[in-house]
Amino acid sequence: xxxxxxxxxxxxxxxxxxxxxxxxxxxxxxxxxxxxxxxxxxxxxxxxxxxxxxxxxxxxxxxxxxxxxxxxxxxxxxxxxxxxxxxxxxxxxxxxxxxxxxxxxxxxxxxxxx
Numbered sequence: 001x002x003x004x005x006x007x008x009x010x011x012x013x014x015x016x017x018x019x020x021x022x023x024x025x026x027x028x029x030x031x032x033x034x035x036x037x038x039x040x041x042x043x044x045x046x047x048x049x050x051x052x053x054x055x056x057x058x059x060x061x062x063x064x065x066x067x068x069x070x071x072x073x074x075x076x077x078x079x080x081x082x083x084x085x086x087x088x089x090x091x092x093x094x095x096x097x098x099x100x101x102x103x104x105x106x107x108x109x110x111x112x113x114x
Contacts, residue, residue: 002028002103004096009108012086016112020081022096022105029077030054032100036070036081038092038110048094051079064090086112 008020024034036048048068049060055072069082079096093107 002101004098004103004105006094006096006105006108009094009110011111011113013114014086014088014112016086017082017084018086018110019083020094020096020108020110022079022081024077024079024096024098024103026077028098028101028103029072029079030074032098034072034079035097035099036079037095037097038090039095039107040089040092043092045095048081050099083110086110088112 002025005023006020012018030053032053033050035050037045038048039045047061048064049058049070051058051070051072058070067085072079091112093109095107096105
């Protein structure tokens with residue numbers, strides 16, 4: 001069974017930074033676009049951003065543009081989400097995904113609060 005494993009979530013103050021990681025199997029990593037999504041309580045899941053298989057192209061949702069950066073390290077089979085200038089409205093469960101394969105991680109919570 002193919003698994004995506006996220007980690008790195010936690011509690012952070014407004015204006016702070018956090019980096020999430022998502023580890024994928026070698027059979028998946030490098031062959032597909034990978035994405036980060038998030039879901040806040042009572043809201044629909046939304047796309048945070050997506051990155052191409054080789055990491056050369058990425059796109060972001062309007063709410064995180066200029067603050068969040070997605071990258072990937074092929075040596076570690078890991079995708080990252082660097083989150084800067086965090087706001088309380090960024091509070092959510094963050095999921096990594098391989099959309100073309102319908103794969104999802106278990107999610108990692110991010111709580112932005114003072």
